[in-house]
Amino acid sequence: MASTKTDASADAWQPKPAGWWERHMVPRLIGCACSQGQIMKRRSHVVPRASGDVLELGCGGGINMEFYDPSRVKSFSGIDPSPALLERSREAAQAIGMEADIRGGIGEAMPFDDASFDTLVCTFTLCSVDEQQAVLGEIRRVLRPGGKALFLEHGSAPDAGVRKWQRRIEPVWKRIGGNCHLTRPIAKAYDDAGFKLASGGSGYMPKTPRPFGWTEWGEARVA
Numbered sequence: 001m002a003s004t005k006t007d008a009s010a011d012a013w014q015p016k017p018a019g020w021w022e023r024h025m026v027p028r029l030i031g032c033a034c035s036q037g038q039i040m041k042r043r044s045h046v047v048p049r050a051s052g053d054v055l056e057l058g059c060g061g062g063i064n065m066e067f068y069d070p071s072r073v074k075s076f077s078g079i080d081p082s083p084a085l086l087e088r089s090r091e092a093a094q095a096i097g098m099e100a101d102i103r104g105g106i107g108e109a110m111p112f113d114d115a116s117f118d119t120l121v122c123t124f125t126l127c128s129v130d131e132q133q134a135v136l137g138e139i140r141r142v143l144r145p146g147g148k149a150l151f152l153e154h155g156s157a158p159d160a161g162v163r164k165w166q167r168r169i170e171p172v173w174k175r176i177g178g179n180c181h182l183t184r185p186i187a188k189a190y191d192d193a194g195f196k197l198a199s200g201g202s203g204y205m206p207k208t209p210r211p212f213g214w215t216e217w218g219e220a221r222v223a
């Protein structure tokens, strides 16, 4: 049985000191890269399926906010480690009149009790966390039995030639792109973490260089 994480490690979380690039450029990069038309279209298929008590992990600049269906969301919480992005998330929630508990925190140690949520939304975030498997364990822990994780991520491509470029580019890219990795598995990572994949899809984003463009989306259920 997973333990309840309202302990010191989650509550004592503090943002890492961030340099000029992280404070000013990374939020802009994320805002531009993550709100392209095709990505917004894909979000519009994933995010409205959130229902009940909802947690968005890595709620970032609040780009998903416009896609929630208020008639299905009973409560909304969000966490993200970036103070600059948290502010944007709060503004986005306010702009649509969504009552929201948006706090600083990381996916590796979430400040929530076991089985607190019906839906966890995680988009373009597993690429940026420090420990993907630890985060997936936490997602399982905070979801209720039968709860669902809705995901939309970019990651390791199925083509060997593209994966070679992903491996080459990643060391530099993650330094300028807020720890964004290109070579991480997505649906397979949920599967390996014991989720049951209920629906989903995958493909290269149009008009995006392939090493950055492989995306997978879907619903992963707590088995």
Ligand SMILES: C[S@@+](CC[C@H](N)C(=O)[O-])C[C@H]1O[C@@H](n2cnc3c(N)ncnc32)[C@H](O)[C@@H]1O
Pocket: 030, 034, 057, 058, 059, 060, 061, 062, 063, 064, 079, 080, 081, 082, 085, 105, 106, 107, 108, 122, 123, 124, 125, 128, 129, 130, 131, 178, 180
């Ligand atoms: C590429 S942005 C995506 C933002 C947002 N989820 C979206 O779909 O537009 C990656 C996000 O992951 C957040 N992040 C980085 N490390 C994290 C961690 N350990 N736990 C939770 N979020 C993290 C970043 O602050 C950032 O908001």
